[in-house]
Amino acid sequence: MTPFADRLLAAVDRVKNPTVLGLDPKIDYVPTSIREIARQRFADPAQATAEALLEFNRRLIDALSDLVAVAKPQFAYYETLGPHGARCLAETIRHAKDRGMVIIADAKRNDIGPTAEAYARAILGETDLVDGSSKAFLDADAVTLNGYLGADGIVPFLSVCDRLGKGVFVLVRTSNPSAVDFQDLPLADGRPLYEAVAAKVAEWGAPRVSACGYSSVGAVVGATWPEQARTLRRLMPSTPILVPGYGAQGATADAAAASFDAQGRGAVVNASRSLMCAYNLKVHEGRLTAEDFESAARSEAVRMRDDLTAAIRRKNTNA
Amino acid sequence: MTPFADRLLAAVDRVKNPTVLGLDPKIDYVPTSIREIARQRFADPAQATAEALLEFNRRLIDALSDLVAVAKPQFAYYETLGPHGARCLAETIRHAKDRGMVIIADAKRNDIGPTAEAYARAILGETDLVDGSSKAFLDADAVTLNGYLGADGIVPFLSVCDRLGKGVFVLVRTSNPSAVDFQDLPLADGRPLYEAVAAKVAEWGAPRVSACGYSSVGAVVGATWPEQARTLRRLMPSTPILVPGYGAQGATADAAAASFDAQGRGAVVNASRSLMCAYNLKVHEGRLTAEDFESAARSEAVRMRDDLTAAIRRKNTNA
Secondary structure, three states, X not given: OOOHHHHHHHHXXXXXXXXXXXXXXXXXXXXXXXXHHHHHHOOOHHHHHHHHHHHHHHHHHHHHOOOOOEEEEEHHHHHOOHHHHHHHHHHHHHHHHHOOOEEEEEEXXXXXXXXXXXXXXXXXXXXXXXXXXXXXXXXXXXXEEOOOOHHHHOHHHHHHHHHHOOEEEEEEEOOOHHHHHOOOOEEOOOOEHHHHHHHHHHHHHHHHEOOOOOEOEEEEEOOOOHHHHHHHHHHOOOOOEEEOOEOOOOEOHHHHHOOOOOOOOOEEEEEOHHHHXXXXXXXXXXXXXXXXHHHHHHHHHHHHHHHHHHHHHHHHHHO | OOOHHHHHHHHHHHHOOOEEEEEOOOHHHOOHHHHHHHHHHOXXXXXXXXXXXXXXXXXXXXXXXXXXXXXXXXXXXXXXXXXXXXXXXXXHXXXXXXXXXXXXXXXXXXXXXXXXXXXXXXXXXXXXXXXXXXEOOOOOOEEEXXXXXXXXXXXXXXXXXXXXXXXXXXXXXXXOHHHHHOOOOEEOXXXXXXHHHHHHHHHHHHHHEOOOOOEOEEEEEOOOOHHHHHHHHHHOOOOOEEEXXXXXXOEOHHHHHOOOOOOOOOEEEEEOHHHHOOHHHHXXXXXXXXXXXXXXXXXXXXXXXXXXXXXXXXXXXXX
8 A cells, every 4th residue: 555645746757747636616617518418317406417517527537637647626516516416526536536646635624533533534434334344435545634623633534544545635824815814823932823733744744754755744835825835845844735826816836836845846736727617718719619628628737737847947946 | 584693592592401412423323223224224335324324313303302402413424424424414404404403514614715605505505506496405504614714714604694694603712632732822912823713703703793692603612621711702702602522522511601601691512422322321320222312312411401501500690
């Protein structure tokens, strides 16, 4: 069983692209033809909606899996569809794993003791059933966590990770404007709060560093604040970093590059709408229709790969 | 549409009991007879497990709804069963609402922008479907939130709450030992972090105070730290407080009473295992079997009501 960080870095190496395909599907994103087929096939509108999202996800995954090696489903969008959404999520993950992608479950879970264990089983592990059997429903490779509850909210996940070769990404410094409300508050010891969280993330990861030099305890560090990202990369040298905020949220490739190490490794950069709805720009330019979403997503994945790769090279040449 | 806080306080008044029935079902808790019936009726072991949990929940709700007016399903336990769990959760909530209970969805969600809106729609609101219709899957009355992302993680929920008369409970000071890791860190201005979170919770709630004197923006404050709870009650005078930690986690009724106001209102106290598995103690005493879980839960709900009511009275007599 290969440790999570080794699998993550190998996946990125395979495609030479640190991009993460954020799968945050909304029905508005789905081209009309897919929606119409789903409506005709399924009488229940909730099921039809979930099936349309699933077909859209599957086709995006098929279009991108030679260019992008990591997928990050955002659980909120699936949860809007109840049981149908839960099935769509599980099928999306299974399809992406079948295509060789590493799955980061973006669930931002946080709870303690047996409840944290239940979340870990639900997302990364297996559930014990009434007949004595057990079943893995999602079997994701890693999950995002919110650390506000302290070690009690993280350690139960790490037990599951250690056993199954999986990982977590703890929110350290997020990409949104109001991250300043609490994360940036100055502590009595002079550090901002997010540096105290980073120190704990590094501590939890220290005994979990694998062959690639990175641990199974990752961090989420937004690309919108590159100065802080540089500090955090230094404070957490063995921590894989998941970088949101590139593209739709306005951060540049140079800003995202701050989370990479001197070898250009150790981070992955999420893109959700900019890949899922890449067709939008070209539709506006009159060059494509929404039905061409796959080729538009491929072009954008190549553009993003080249943009990030060049920025990472620039950073490490200048350093 | 009655505001959430008015509905919450009226529900507690109806039964004269601030207890919240925490519905955190595990298959181990379910008496053998219920498990066996589910196994015989459903060939799929995951479905059988979910059906056993649902039947256990339903019978607990039926046994308690004249004594306990608020139910708090903990989402993690349902999520361990994938689509079957999602259905079990929705049916549990529907059954409890049919019995007049107010539902606090214990999901501790936290995300920003459109993702936060998606969670709000999934748990409190409605989802737009592919045929132009919309559907409420859970329709809970309130949801627990983690505020680490700042206002961007809270405000999208409040928009939904304002429109639908619903509420949120933001984690301020949790009941677990490692709450100290971050929540208690001293800030440069001398306050612990949780007081900065409390100030924001009070601020978000200020324009949302309804007839009862409380707002739709609640807080989670553990009973395990009564001194801090007294401070937080003072800092958030219009904030309804959800109190975990009583019973199984070791806090006394006197400790839980610290979150109530001078009129003995404004807080609710969760009990999960101590109600769901109340039969355990009596089984050990040789007086009951697990099949008597309903009468054991009723006895415990009465004991808890009297324990809390006496402690709240003591506090307000001594004050």
